[in-house]
Amino acid sequence: MWLRNISVKTGSFLGLLLALAMMTGCRSEGSKNTSNEQNTVDLTAGDEIFEDLNEAKKVFYSLPSPLETAVLLKSAGAKYNESLLNPLSNANNYTTNRQMALNLGIFSTDLSFASLFDQTQTSINYMQAAKKMADGLGILDAIDQTTIDRLEENVNNRDELMNIISETLMSSNSFLLENERKAVASIVLVGGWVEGLYIATQLVGKSPVKENKLVERIVEQKFSLEIVLRLLEENKDNPDVESILEQMNDLKKTFDKITIKTSAITPVEDPKTKVTLLKSKSEIQITQEIFDELREKAKNIRTNFTL
Amino acid sequence: MKKVLQATLAIAILVMVPLNGNAQCKGFAKKICKLELTPYIHDGNFHAAVLVEGEEAELYKTFYSDQEYRIAICGSDALPPIEFKVIDANKNVLYDNKKNNYAKTWDFKLESSQQLKIYVKVPSSGSSPDAIQQGCVAIMFGFKEK
Numbered sequence: 001m002w003l004r005n006i007s008v009k010t011g012s013f014l015g016l017l018l019a020l021a022m023m024t025g026c027r028s029e030g031s032k033n034t035s036n037e038q039n040t041v042d043l044t045a046g047d048e049i050f051e052d053l054n055e056a057k058k059v060f061y062s063l064p065s066p067l068e069t070a071v072l073l074k075s076a077g078a079k080y081n082e083s084l085l086n087p088l089s090n091a092n093n094y095t096t097n098r099q100m101a102l103n104l105g106i107f108s109t110d111l112s113f114a115s116l117f118d119q120t121q122t123s124i125n126y127m128q129a130a131k132k133m134a135d136g137l138g139i140l141d142a143i144d145q146t147t148i149d150r151l152e153e154n155v156n157n158r159d160e161l162m163n164i165i166s167e168t169l170m171s172s173n174s175f176l177l178e179n180e181r182k183a184v185a186s187i188v189l190v191g192g193w194v195e196g197l198y199i200a201t202q203l204v205g206k207s208p209v210k211e212n213k214l215v216e217r218i219v220e221q222k223f224s225l226e227i228v229l230r231l232l233e234e235n236k237d238n239p240d241v242e243s244i245l246e247q248m249n250d251l252k253k254t255f256d257k258i259t260i261k262t263s264a265i266t267p268v269e270d271p272k273t274k275v276t277l278l279k280s281k282s283e284i285q286i287t288q289e290i291f292d293e294l295r296e297k298a299k300n301i302r303t304n305f306t307l
Numbered sequence: 308m309k310k311v312l313q314a315t316l317a318i319a320i321l322v323m324v325p326l327n328g329n330a331q332c333k334g335f336a337k338k339i340c341k342l343e344l345t346p347y348i349h350d351g352n353f354h355a356a357v358l359v360e361g362e363e364a365e366l367y368k369t370f371y372s373d374q375e376y377r378i379a380i381c382g383s384d385a386l387p388p389i390e391f392k393v394i395d396a397n398k399n400v401l402y403d404n405k406k407n408n409y410a411k412t413w414d415f416k417l418e419s420s421q422q423l424k425i426y427v428k429v430p431s432s433g434s435s436p437d438a439i440q441q442g443c444v445a446i447m448f449g450f451k452e453k
């Protein structure tokens with residue numbers, strides 16, 4: 001009611017403030033990127049795609065989600081091994097924002113992995129663990145009892161299970177981003193990515209690295225590590241991010257020893273399905289020693305994250 | 308007292324407007340854009356923002372061999388049709404939706420894993436500066452389980 005009594009002058013002032021606020025809302029993340037990009041001009045080999053980053057543009061970095069990571073592992077021939085998942089009992093140990101954010105990502109990957117291998121009860125248990133982390137981080141309503149109930153009701157419906165997991169991932173991620181908690185959102189994503197790397201490297205074990213599909217998938221994470229580093233660089237003012245960034249930079253030293261050569265891409269559309277095939281060849285060079293070093297580093301980082 | 312209330316309102320508007328903009332984008336991505344991914348499975352990632360006419364955005368993502376993907380890029384009703392291009396590390400344009408009647412989706416698979424850039428632009432409608440529109444733009448990815 002009292003709004004009607006505001007004078008025209010005050011109304012104009014508020015109008016100006018509103019316009020300023022809207023401009024801030026539209027551009028705030030863009031300007032953050034501007035300053036952060038200035039911190040990441042030291043481009044290394046393999047960074048070609050990032051070269052023409054325009055500072056005025058809004059920039060998104062997308063990592064494989066826990067669900068996509070689990071699908072990639074399964075399609076590469078991974079076998080389910082529950083002993084590799086972060087024990088559920090650990091959930092009670094996580095009290096800091098760093099621990100809860102990392103392990104929200106980790107439990108989400110474990111949940112996706114178990115779910116893809118039809119481990120119903122384990123999936124439900126890991127959803128509960130992810131809920132505990134989300135609740136601890138103050139992420140409201142991303143995972144509630146209804147989510148758990150839906151999971152239980154759809155144990156035999158793979159597509160619906162994946163849809164439920166996808167919804168919870170998006171709800172957590174969007175809640176953090178819309179509440180200006182970009183740093184926490186980046187930690188969750190990196191936690192999930194490291195868990196995928198850990199599970200994959202452990203599943204390879206001492207198997208030969210040559211002509212090993214799972215090893216190929218692991219090596220290809222070299223591309224995603226570039227995105228991990230940029231995502232963390234954007235948020236490195238946060239002390240939790242800073243410590244994780246150090247570990248990721250150390251991991252990069254090992255990935256830098258791996259060579260991936262890719263030929264030019266030719267897009268060819270299938271006239272029937274309308275699906276375009278991006279034709280290209282790639283060649284990977286990795287030795288057993290480098291892989292062993294990578295597996296060891298992934299294990300150490302994951303141990304640090306889950307302690 | 309009235310001045311205090313007015314100042315409080317001004318601060319509240321400053322704080323709330325950016326959040327509301329993003330909150331609208333969450334609903335837009337979840338309820339409208341996600342439907343464009345069907346029958347692909349949404350990966351669960353959230354990439355959406357309020358953009359104004361003429362504004363550009365870029366997204367960097369690794370796509371893996373032997374996986375089938377769908378990209379969906381949607382803009383809210385207030386905006387003109389959104390332009391997008393998929394560009395490889397050598398700056399070759401692999402797909403341009405302007406040449407495909409501003410399609411909102413593109414389906415593709417890869418012989419070898421690649422890091423690609425998605426370039427998005429909200430075209431300018433040529434309106435006068437005080438009629439420039441803004442709205443949510445969502446970039447979403449779906450895949451198929453093999």
